[in-house]
Amino acid sequence: MLKTLKPYRWQIGAVILLTLAGILLELLLPTLMANVVDIGIVNGDIPYIIKTGVYMILSALAAVFLTVGVSFFASRVALGFGKDVRRSLFVHVESFSLQAFEKIGTASLITRTTNDIKQVQDVLNMVLRMMTRAPLMLVGGIILAVTRDPGLSLIFLAALPILALLIFVISRKAIPLFVSLQKKTDRLNLIVRENLTGIRVVRAFNKVNFEKNRFNTANEDFRDTGIKVNKLMALIFPVMMIVMNFTSIAIVWFGAIRIDNGLLQVGNLMAFLQYAMMILFSLIMLSMGFIMIPRAQASVKRINEVLNMEAEIVDPENPREIANMRGYVEFKNVSFRYEGAEKPVLENITFKAQPGETTAIIGSTGSGKSTLIKLISRFYDVEDGAVFIDGVNVNEMTQQALRNKIGYVPQQASLFSGTITDNLQYGKEDANDEEIMDALETAQAIDFVMEKEEGIHAKIEQAGANLSGGQKQRLSIARALIRKPEIYLFDDSFSALDYKTDAKLRAALKQITEHATIILVAQRVSTAINADQIIVLNEGKIAGIGTHRELLADNKIYQEIVSSQRTEEEGA
Structure with missing residues (x-):
């Protein structure tokens, strides 16, 4: 399916370049703020404070415009990709024999052409907007934090493994549930489709209550699986917030000690704290991606199952033509x-x-x-x-x-x-x-x-x-x-x-x-x-x-x- 992204290479390149430029500007802001505190405020240099403040405002505005550009190009790529895959799937399915239709099932084909492609499309949009941004910000934040104070950066050695382990465990448990959720979506669509197309038969045989119960069973099964998935997803954010808050406390605590010892300035501590938040927020964005990607993987697998099915009835390489067909x-x-x-x-x-x-x-x-x-x-x-x-x-x-x-x-x-x-x-x-x-x-x-x-x-x-x-x-x-x-x-x-x-x-x-x-x-x-x-x-x-x-x-x-x-x- 990645071949479908080839026509959008320059737009993907634009997303990466704009994201990189925007992150560089965002990473510059804490440094400028540290300079305002450590140079401007400490020395009472009002012109320096105003000049640096103007730089900060311009950097923030430029970052906003760059982020809008990233969203624009990412949306175009994701929606164009969804359109192309949907078309490829539809055209491919049109070449199937009736046996292939019966093998997969109409309800499942509809789900794969709509719901599954929508899942992949949404995740692609998120990957372009967040998953390109998060690694760049993570690496940039770590580099600048270490340059500010290598000793204080050791705090990340405790926080980052906890978050990484949490992401790994939740992703591993989520993948089977997402696969199951898509199958239950198929089942739900099948029952709805059968009921709507066969409504006359249902009413003629007084089976309305039976169909209601059948639908409720499938609906509740879908709900229960969805709740299990969302419980896993819900776990990650509270744990991350706890890790972030304790990291902030540790930075302020040990930072204050280093300030008392004359090893760190107040502005540098403020900048370090902001870089720490950038690093942790980058990890949150990565975790959101790792949560959504398993569902997209399940959808990709289901879409590829159809795309990889070879048409059983194909035209010959050298077809014969009948000039004046009589119909014998x-x-x-x-x-x-x-x-x-x-x-x-x-x-x-x-x-x-x-x-x-x-x-x-x-x-x-x-x-x-x-x-x-x-x-x-x-x-x-x-x-x-x-x-x-x-x-x-x-x-x-x-x-x-x-x-x-x-x-x-x-x-x-x-x-x-x-x-x-x-x-x-x-x-x-x-x-x-x-x-x-x-x-x-x-x-x-x-x-x-x-x-x-x-x-x-x-x-x-x-x-x-x-x-x-x-x-x-x-x-x-x-x-x-x-x-x-x-x-x-x-x-x-x-x-x-x-x-x-x-x-x-x-x-x-x-x-x-x-x-x-x-x-x-x-x-x-x-x-x-x-x-x-x-x-x-x-x-x-x-x-x-x-x-x-x-x-x-x-x-x-x-x-x-x-x-x-x-x-x-x-x-x-």
């Missing part, structure tokens, strides 16, 4: 299993889907229908065998070139906040109003869209919360249609439609997709009945391929599916 899809002995699964979800799948024809995939729940569709788009890579489009293996094509030729409608309609136009232009960026209206009409969505006051410019809430399931599904279909691709993939995209709308939609689709390849997953036989070929899946294997009539005549599994749906319809 072929599966050859394709097998696929999800990570950690004992047996393949798809096994030895072989079939062809021709342009101008509709291929329907039907089967029981869990038979691998949706997975098969996702292999065509390369959301997953096959384990064995290959998927071909126009004779070219999809693994030999760039993902962008492949997906530009596909109109995909997912099983769960996914819409984005914005307008209806915005969502349809997701399929084609430069789509005009006429193209949008045509797509809506084909998708049987024109009626409910035009009923809205703003028409195609009507607002859609996040995830289409202000639309019904059927409306969302039809808009998802329209988004795919507006692209006019060579291949249409419908993943059970008609399940929320009534039989009448389903029939009208399929009839309209046939007119505008006559030269395209249509592959659709269907739960209802009525959706697949007019397909040119129907593929029956059973436990990840092809149990039959043919038309409705052919399968109805000699395929037992298809007969059972048809029979069960007829029974349901008769019962209804």
Whole structure:
């Protein structure tokens, strides 16, 4: 992640130079004050006092301006770094396969992209402002204190080891707690996200109290871990103040003895006392850094876990291009299993889907229908065998070139906040109003869209919360249609439609997709009945391929599916 700081090298350099200049001016002030006392006041030299006082005022003002400059550049570096890392993380995550998403989890990815990067960003800002300042002031203060009185400086030999040991012990105990705190943040985000997205289900099943208890458990767990961390952090400041106060007492006590013995002047004692406070405050700043850095380390580790994950699905070095894609899809002995699964979800799948024809995939729940569709788009890579489009293996094509030729409608309609136009232009960026209206009409969505006051410019809430399931599904279909691709993939995209709308939609689709390849997953036989070929899946294997009539005549599994749906319809 430090590579991300390269563009900010000159700003970091400015922070260091301004900090050094500011510290030199601050270290000069006690010396000037000592001179005022030991030379000006002792000798009654008023002009010297005024001249030195002016130098002190100018030094203090210059130090203030330099500190403002340090804060300005440090903030720019930290915020720019946070922006760049956040962008890198987001872009990298976009290249992940669906399996990688499932491995880390959406809630954890959100936490890492927001909360974890914020932790690192804040610590970087603090490091640039304080952790560069503290060591310089510590070293400068020790050097000047020793030059003032080497004997009195021996007091630091007792104070500094105590503070160093305290910082070491607390930092060592804090790191595991900070790691745990970030994991509990993940858990809390997961529960909140699940509850908000599934609020209808929660209320429908009267599980509001159950979800409250689940949230309270995670919330209290987060609180308890946070309290443990803050107890450790709270320990350091009282102990430091005790050490500082006893150090001050020792300096004044032994300093007074040395003044009595004529070994030290009053002004020098005052300067020494200020240098001592600078040294101890530098240690406090360092301790704050050592307290915050463990949490940032935990966050950095979590961010790097994502950044170091290699994309499982990558474009080939020498991709093949299809000049005039027709949309001929072929599966050859394709097998696929999800990570950690004992047996393949798809096994030895072989079939062809021709342009101008509709291929329907039907089967029981869990038979691998949706997975098969996702292999065509390369959301997953096959384990064995290959998927071909126009004779070219999809693994030999760039993902962008492949997906530009596909109109995909997912099983769960996914819409984005914005307008209806915005969502349809997701399929084609430069789509005009006429193209949008045509797509809506084909998708049987024109009626409910035009009923809205703003028409195609009507607002859609996040995830289409202000639309019904059927409306969302039809808009998802329209988004795919507006692209006019060579291949249409419908993943059970008609399940929320009534039989009448389903029939009208399929009839309209046939007119505008006559030269395209249509592959659709269907739960209802009525959706697949007019397909040119129907593929029956059973436990990840092809149990039959043919038309409705052919399968109805000699395929037992298809007969059972048809029979069960007829029974349901008769019962209804």
